[in-house]
Amino acid sequence: MIWNEEAECMPPAEREQLQLERLQEVVKRAYDNVPYYKKKFDEAGIKPQDIKNLKDIEKLPLTTKDDLRDAYPFGMFAVPSKKIVELHTSSGTTGKPTVSGYTRKDLETWSEVMARGLTMFGLTEDDIIQNTHGYGLFTGGFGVHYGAQNIGATVIPISTGQTKRQIEIMEDFGTNVLIFTPSYGLYLAEVAEEEGIDPDNLKLKSIGFGAEMWTSGMRKEIEKRFKVPAYNIYGLTEIMGPGVALECEAQDGLHVMEDHFYAEVIDSETLKNLPDGEKGELVLTNLTREGMPIIRFRTKDITALRRNKCSCGRTFVKMDRITGRTDDMLKVKGVAVFPSQIEKALLKIDGLEPHYQIIITRPQHLDELEVQVEASPGLFSDEVKELVNIKKKIENHIHNEIGIRVNVTLVEPKTLPRSEGKAVRVIDKRSFDD
Ligand code: DLL
Numbered sequence: 001m002i003w004n005e006e007a008e009c010m011p012p013a014e015r016e017q018l019q020l021e022r023l024q025e026v027v028k029r030a031y032d033n034v035p036y037y038k039k040k041f042d043e044a045g046i047k048p049q050d051i052k053n054l055k056d057i058e059k060l061p062l063t064t065k066d067d068l069r070d071a072y073p074f075g076m077f078a079v080p081s082k083k084i085v086e087l088h089t090s091s092g093t094t095g096k097p098t099v100s101g102y103t104r105k106d107l108e109t110w111s112e113v114m115a116r117g118l119t120m121f122g123l124t125e126d127d128i129i130q131n132t133h134g135y136g137l138f139t140g141g142f143g144v145h146y147g148a149q150n151i152g153a154t155v156i157p158i159s160t161g162q163t164k165r166q167i168e169i170m171e172d173f174g175t176n177v178l179i180f181t182p183s184y185g186l187y188l189a190e191v192a193e194e195e196g197i198d199p200d201n202l203k204l205k206s207i208g209f210g211a212e213m214w215t216s217g218m219r220k221e222i223e224k225r226f227k228v229p230a231y232n233i234y235g236l237t238e239i240m241g242p243g244v245a246l247e248c249e250a251q252d253g254l255h256v257m258e259d260h261f262y263a264e265v266i267d268s269e270t271l272k273n274l275p276d277g278e279k280g281e282l283v284l285t286n287l288t289r290e291g292m293p294i295i296r297f298r299t300k301d302i303t304a305l306r307r308n309k310c311s312c313g314r315t316f317v318k319m320d321r322i323t324g325r326t327d328d329m330l331k332v333k334g335v336a337v338f339p340s341q342i343e344k345a346l347l348k349i350d351g352l353e354p355h356y357q358i359i360i361t362r363p364q365h366l367d368e369l370e371v372q373v374e375a376s377p378g379l380f381s382d383e384v385k386e387l388v389n390i391k392k393k394i395e396n397h398i399h400n401e402i403g404i405r406v407n408v409t410l411v412e413p414k415t416l417p418r419s420e421g422k423a424v425r426v427i428d429k430r431s432f433d434d
Contacts, residue, residue, distance in 0.1 A: 255317075
């Protein structure tokens with residue numbers, strides 16, 4: 001089934017015309033209402049009326065996460081605050097997160113694109129969907145919720161955690177579609193197995209998963225454990241949340257909802273656009289957003305665009321599964337973490353050497369983050385009790401900074417490897433290659 005055939009199967013030439021009209025409109029709106037864009041466009045010597053065809057988008061300046069942080073909290077809004085009906089923020093930063101504001105119409109768009117995606121997964125008004133994404137400032141919970149309610153399905157807004165209860169509910173309520181992050185999904189599968197649950201006795205028909213990188217091995221494992229197909233969901237807070245691109249039953253790349261989001265891929269060094277099929281950094285533009293239209297956002301996510309015909313009949317461009325990032329952002333338990341945040345927390349504590357290493361592992365499919373940090377020689381001659389207190393203090397500082405719990409290991413001075421070039425701060429033992 002297709003949720004909105006007219007939009008999703010539109011002939012490409014017709015859609016390009018629609019995109020151009022929307023681009024011209026949104027660029028003008030951004031220029032007229034957001035001082036940041038007026039300044040940036042003026043500096044680049046470009047006016048909204050210079051956008052005469054889609055390719056002209058390449059003349060517009062790129063927008064980065066730092067630009068959005070500088071505009072904290074509401075500097076990117078293009079409408080008076082009374083028009084904003086909901087706020088979300090990017091995860092993991094307590095200093096200055098990026099804020100995303102939505103008007104009522106933006107929420108309608110969000111629920112439209114998510115309804116399209118969930119329909120691709122086979123969700124109908126007769127079904128029950130269990131949403132394990134967190135409800136809160138994270139966009140995962142509400143994005144899935146709005147889309148499912150638009151379809152008229154029954155939503156179980158259970159959020160993350162309470163794993164045994166999740167399984168009990170899945171069985172008792174007869175969940176048909178399950179939504180999770182891949183790492184949480186694998187953990188859920190393992191606990192289900194321990195509890196002696198036979199997937200054949202569940203009513204599951206599909207899974208939607210996203211918010212973090214995964215490998216084809218992980219998808220295979222999820223599908224094997226739950227015995228249903230699992231479909232990819234991509235999105236980001238700055239642009240909207242989940243729903244920017246989703247996978248159809250062909251499981252062959254994600255359809256970008258091109259009537260609402262314009263996708264480009266650039267070389268992250270030269271910043272020049274790359275042809276379809278070439279891997280580079282994804283750049284996204286909101287074509288219809290009222291509250292906070294973002295023009296040419298550098299996602300830092302690595303992918304390629306493909307325009308091959310899809311067996312499902314949709315004509316949207318497809319993007320490959322994300323296989324990496326151009327910056328050092330890590331997603332741990334679905335939360336975005338920058339090593340610099342951990343460093344900031346460490347620097348606030350006396351008695352530590354500025355040598356640390358972040359080690360991420362995935363035992364039993366759940367992410368674990370360990371921070372090894374060198375204590376000063378003085379500290380090591382202190383009592384064990386003192387060391388334990390310091391360890392707890394560091395763990396709390398880091399928790400405050402990034403929002404998730406980590407294990408801290410204090411190591412003796414001069415035991416962490418030194419490097420002559422760029423320090424290797426992060427050892428990510430999870431593999432995302434295959
Ligand atoms: O993760 C939105 C989302 C929620 C997507 C639920 C899917 C499901 P942020 O927390 O702002 O938003 O993180 C956005 O997460 O730039 C990617 O690096 C990564 N990411 C999101 N979806 C995928 C995916 C949500 N399917 C950042 N595969 C993005 C790989 C993903 N990485």
